[in-house]
Amino acid sequence: MLMFKRKLFVVFALLMLVVGQASAGVEEDLEQYVSENTQMLVQKLNSEKGLFERDPEAFYQSMDDALSDFVDFRRIAARVMGRYARQTTRAQRDEFVAKFKRSLFDSYAKALVTADEFRIEVREAEILPQNEGRASVQLVVITASGNRYPVTYSMYKNDDGRWLMENVIVEGVNIGLAFRDRFAQEMEENRGQVQVVIDGWTDSVKSLNLEEDVNAS
Numbered sequence: 319m320l321m322f323k324r325k326l327f328v329v330f331a332l333l334m335l336v337v338g339q340a341s342a343g344v345e346e347d348l349e350q351y352v353s354e355n356t357q358m359l360v361q362k363l364n365s366e367k368g369l370f371e372r373d374p375e376a377f378y379q380s381m382d383d384a385l386s387d388f389v390d391f392r393r394i395a396a397r398v399m400g401r402y403a404r405q406t407t408r409a410q411r412d413e414f415v416a417k418f419k420r421s422l423f424d425s426y427a428k429a430l431v432t433a434d435e436f437r438i439e440v441r442e443a444e445i446l447p448q449n450e451g452r453a454s455v456q457l458v459v460i461t462a463s464g465n466r467y468p469v470t471y472s473m474y475k476n477d478d479g480r481w482l483m484e485n486v487i488v489e490g491v492n493i494g495l496a497f498r499d500r501f502a503q504e505m506e507e508n509r510g511q512v513q514v515v516i517d518g519w520t521d522s523v524k525s526l527n528l529e530e531d532v533n534a535s
Contacts (some may be wrong), residue, residue: 323376349443352455352471356438359384360495367431377431378423390474390482391419398497400528402505405512414516418497421520435462438469451475500526 362384370377385391395415396403397463403411442456453470472485472494486495504515514520 345445348449348453349440349455351481352443352457353440355388356440356457356517360438365433370431378420381423381469382419388482390476390484391415392493393474393482393484397494398500398501400498402501402510402512405510410512410516414519417516417519421523424520424524436460453481496526497523 343416363381366377366380369380392411392415396411398418399406399411399414401507406414414509437460439460440455440457444454444456446452446454451474453473453475455473457469457471459467459469461467467489470487472487473481474484475481485492489494500522501515501519504518505512508514508518509517
């Protein structure tokens with residue numbers, strides 16, 4: 319069980335699993351669309367595991383292409399940088415978005431492609447009553463042995479009316495918040511040198527050990 323929970327984390331940490339466009343204000347449609355896109359991406363992952371062994375760069379590009387239209391990596395990366403984003407140039411922000419995505423791949427891809435068999439069920443989608451442009455989607459990951467692990471997608475609707483994922487919570491561990499805390503820690507340790515933190519981000523992710531936080535939850 320411990321090994322599966324670690325692999326469960328890396329699946330969601332790397333993929334930030336896909337959510338997509340849905341009819342405005344209709345929670346049932348949103349729920350169905352999340353389910354369809356989640357299953358589609360898991361199937362793509364399973365079908366291309368061999369590509370990772372043959373050509374890791376092509377595997378990364380394939381996953382990036384599949385996710386970029388559905389996951390707002392720029393929004394996620396900006397939140398990870400937090401207040402320090404105001405200290406950066408546009409070029410540095412672009413660099414960090416690329417580093418952020420690539421660091422997840424470099425740190426977790428091997429575990430991802432060796433993950434044990436599981437299935438994902440979407441249980442409920444809720445448009446937040448205080449903001450129709452935001453939603454929360456509850457899912458459960460079920461292993462072949464019957465163990466169940468809760469996952470929550472945080473979503474928002476962009477200016478084009480498309481639902482995009484902006485965060486994920488795995489067994490109570492807020493992944494986006496954990497990355498933001500690490501970025502702030504790195505900024506303090508490097509005396510506010512944001513370029514140094516960006517350059518070293520891949521190593522920072524490798525040492526984060528979010529798997530242990532998920533296991534302890």
